[in-house]
Amino acid sequence: MTVDISVLIGGEAGQGIQTIGLLMARTCHRAGLYVMVINDFESRIRGGHSFIQLRISDRPVHGPTRKLHMVVALDERTYGLHQPELTEGGLVLISKDHADTMAQHHRYKMVDFGGVAKKAGSSILANTVAAGTSLALLGAPFDLFENILKSTFNQVEEKRLAQNIQAAQYGYTAAEDETFKWSWPWAVTSPKGRLVDGAQAVAFGALAGDCRFSAFYPMSPATGIIQHLVDMAQTVPLVIEQAEDEIAAVNMVIGAAFAGVRAMTATSGGGFSxxxxxxxxxxxxxxxxxxxxxxxxxxATGLPTRTAQADLQFVIHASQDEFPRFVFAPGTPFEAFSVTARAFELSERFQVPAIILMDQYLNDSLFVAEESFEAPETVTSYTAADDLENPVGYRRYAFTDSGISPRALPCKGPALVKVCSDEHDEEGHITEDADTRDAMVAKRFAKVAAMRKEIRPPEVIHAGSDILLVSWGSMRGAMEEAVNQLRADDINCGGVHVVDLWPFPDTALSEILEKVTQFFVVEQNQSAQLGQLIRQQTGCQYTDAVLKYNGRPMSAGEITDAIKTKLR
Amino acid sequence: MLSTNDYHSDYPNHWCPGCGNFGILDAMKSALAGLGLSPEKILIVSGIGQAAKTPHFLQCNCFHSLHGRALPIATGAKIANHHMTVLVSTGDGDCYGEGGNHFMHAIRRNIDVTVLAHNNGVYGLTKGQASPTSMEGMQTKMQPGGVIVGAFNPLAVALSLGAGFVARGFSGEGDQLSNLIQAGIRHRGFALIDILQPCVSFNRVNTHKWYKDRVVPIEENHNETDLIAALRLALGTDDRIPTGIYHRMESPSYTDRIDKLKDKPLTDHRYRPELLKALLND
Known part of the structure; x- marks a missing residue:
């Protein structure tokens, strides 16, 4: 049989919904299932409406779905808001407190999560009760969940662990007289990969890139990246500083990099501005x-806790005048890991800034990543050491064919390093000389030819198809699932996913796109920013675009429906 | 023994004849020579403005950065390699205007850098607009009716934020200024030296003579560790402008407070794959 079940757990901010999601995801992951968890929350600490949505499958899942099989409503609003998404035969678990006020169009089961939790020791255990009841109905063996609780709470006091196990048991008991239509026999096998969110993958990638310094100013949804770095920084030579603002953060990073360590910052669009x-x-x-x-x-502030892909054109052009830069947009946690490590390497090798575009959806969602996250054995340094031939005559911006000048570090040898934000001569002194200005612009842009060679071509699935869907960044999973859905409906469709976005992979994309009769871009913005870039850089005109910009991640079903309408 | 000639730069100077910056530049050279700090041991970070051009005019490592941003650049560089001697060459617009927020928080961090704030009470590079330290009533082309906002008091602000070394110098008192710069560099932690200087082109109020008539060395019986006495000096009660060390009190600097920097600077670590492997397997 095939398992592909979606469970939504909703309530108010502060009810521990994210903990339920994490516990359930860990349980599924431990059992050898594929799982992904979307975090949907409002920009508030208490109240409002938050939910997490788990998609559990015995086949890899990389995107959200619209159809729900189970809704766990910790408050009244959850049921009201999400009951339209429930599949026929779906089950609602509702807290006894609110039972009277709910419409009863669906099969529902009352569980007094709070009351049961109190019996186990405290009402704050309601989330463990809810996780227990849901898992029991899905068919998960209790000892599996118990082991997850043990590994989750083993760092804290024993009493809290015992209470959680008790709450889980009560949760299982509450499910005894109920059945779930799609429950399946759980054959526990080994985990399929790493359970990881995009934010943690970036943090791992930073360490694989030998990041030694990070400065940041808190901003959703980037803060998770820094939190993961902080959590891991105890054992590695990495210093993290919370700056007074994003301006200070980026300048601290520049200062540290100038002095000789690899450094990064993470922010969202407002901070990037x-x-x-x-x-x-x-x-x-x-x-x-x-x-x-x-x-x-x-x-401006927009929707602080929600997702978008609307900064592509911005980051490619950000800051006055023109200069080379790298821009990457990973589509999965593993890509986030490997791209981040690469960004450090390429940035240092070419002495240019590198920008990584993540988004709230990829950053905050949990995925099972099957690829192996490997620590590189070595990290190459591209700085000029003390063995410069003529340190006294050192010129930081010496003209070279490649445009890359030997980069000595300040106070690390006899060479004096002078850098300057004014246009400068080879020594790093201010200049207004017209010829030197021309030469310096040419020097900086001379790097682009070699930078282009580092740009990896977009990945294609089902090459040779008549039509192609083209995505970038976090839309990879939904786009590829949509391609497979369309193919199942006899539409000869393939997919292209772009991660390395700048320098733009013009040649590779032209070759792919010129072969098809139609191609559609799939993006989370209003103006088809990748589509525009493709037209600008390759002359290829996209047939149409599937766009969504309400802050919620796009599902494969939405893409499939839109494409079918457009093809009609 | 190092001499001031060891810091000589062939790069042609951009300042107006008679600019107070020349006195500051000479005092810097003699202070650095006096401390035996050779050019390759020094990093001077600057922002934008006439003061920020200073590191081009002497031998040193230099990061001539953006308007207002010298302090965060210096902070990042010092964290990366705290064995460097880091000076910040900045002006009243750069440090107290555009970089005001960074100024406050660099003091809170107690990052071990020495800030030389060339304070001439006017914007020179952009040709004569009022600066945060312009005196109320000062007329400029942009403020033809006179400045109507109060002047920023850098010393009082720095003291109230807990700066461990706060001093005031005058470009016309080279020996005293050189000594202040030496003391500032020796101070382990954030050191502010606000340096009064005339702007011969744009400030018609605070001329060399105007300063000469007002600056007085701080009395010998002033207790440098007494914060309230320092604040009283900084707030001023008459026309006199005390010069010298207002306040000096050491506490662990930012980099002193980070255990992992005790052995060696961040720049001197080598990548060790086993550390990441342990985290990946956790």
Whole structure:
């Protein structure tokens, strides 16, 4: 049989919904199932409506679905808001407190989560009770869940663990007289990979890139990346500083990189706006830095806790004048890991800034990543050591064929390093000489030819199809699932996914797109930003675009429906 | 023995004849020579403005950065390699205007850098607009009716934020200024030296003579560890402008407070795959 079940757990902020999601995801993952968890929450600490949505399957899942099989409603609103998404035969678990006020169109089961939790020791255990009841109905063996609780709470006091196990048991008991239509026999096998969110994958990638310094200013949804770095920083030579603002954060990162360590910052679009000035400074001083922009809808404050892909054109052009930069947009946690490590390497090698576009959906969602996250055995340094031939005559911006000048570090040898945000001569002194200006612009852009060679071509699935869906960043999973759904409906469709976005992979994309009769871009913005870029850089015109910008992640079903309408 | 000639730069100077910056530059060279700090041991970070051009005019490592951003650049560099001697060459607009937020928080961090704030009470590079330290009533082309907002008091602000070294110098008192710079560099932690200087082109109020008539060395019996006495000096009660060390009190600097920097600077670590492997397997 095939398992593909979606469970939504909703309630108010502060009810521990994310904990339920994490416990259930860990249980499924431990059993050898594939699982992904979307986090949907409002920009508030208490109240409102939050939910997490688990998709559990025995086959890899990389995107959300619209159809729900079970809704766990910790408050009244959850049922009201989500009952339209329930599949026929779906089950609602509702708290006794609110039972009277609910419409009863669906099969429902009352569980007094709070009351049961109190019996186990405290009402705050309601989330463990809810996780227990849900897992019991899905068919998960109790000892599996118990082991997850043990590994989750083993760092804290024994009493709390015992209470959680008791609450889980009560949760299982509450499910005894109920059945779930799609429960399946759980054959526990070994985990399929790593349960990881995009934010943690970026943090791992930073360490694989030998990041030694990070400065940040808190901003949703980027903060998770730094939190993971902080959690891991105890054992590695990494210093993290909370700056007074994003301007300070990026400039601290530039200062640290100038002095000789790999450094990064992470922010969202608003913070990136403030960092645009520093981005230009990194560019003209040829200081290697990595900036992660975890996108959210804007402009200005926009929707702080929600997702978007609307900063692509912005980051490619951000800051005044023109300069080379790298822009990457990973589509999965593993891509986030490997791209981040690559961003550090390429940024240092070419002495240019590198930007990584994440978004709230990829950053905050849990996925099972089957690829192996490997620590590189070595990390190459591209700085000029003390063995410069003529340190006294050292020129930081010496003209070279490649445009890359030997990069000595300040106070690390006899060479004096002078860098300058004014246009400068080879020594790093201010100049207004017209010929030197021309030569310096040419020097910076001379790097682009070699940078292009580092750009990996987009990945294609079902090459040779008549039509193609084209996505970038976090839309990879939903796009590929949509391609398979369309193919199942006899539509000869393939998919293209772009991760390395700048320098733009013009040639590779032209070759792919010129072969098809129609192609559709799939993006979470209003104006088809990748579609525009493709037209600008390759001359290929997209047939149409599937766009969504309400801050919620796009599902394969939405893409499939839209494509079918457009093809009609 | 190092001499001031060891810091000589061939790069042509951009300042107006008679600018107070020349006195500050000479005092810097003599202070650095006096401390035996050779050019390759020094990093001077600057923002934008006439003061920020200073590191081009002497031998040193230099990061001539953006308007207002010298302090965060210096902070990042110092965290990466705390064995460097880091100076910040900045002006009243750069440090107290555009970089005001960074100024406050660099003091809170007690990052071990020495800030030389060239304070001429006017914007020079952009040709004569009022600065945060312009005196009320000062007329400029942009403020033809006179400045109507109160002047920023950098010393009082720094003291109230807990700065461990707060001093005031005058570009016309080279020996005293050189000593202040030496003391600032020796101080382990954030050191502010606000340096009064005339702007011969744009400030017609605070001329060399104007300063000469007002600056007085701080009395010898002033207790440098007494914060309230320092604040009283900084707030001022008459026309006199005390010069010298207002306040000096050491506490662990930012990099002193980070255990992992005790052995060696971040720059001197080597990548060790086993550390990441342990985290990946956790």
């Amino acid at each position: 403030l960092m645009s000035e520093g981005l230009g400074l990194a560019a003209i001083t040829e200081t290697p830095i990595v900036i992660v922009n975890a996108q959210r809808p804007g402009p």
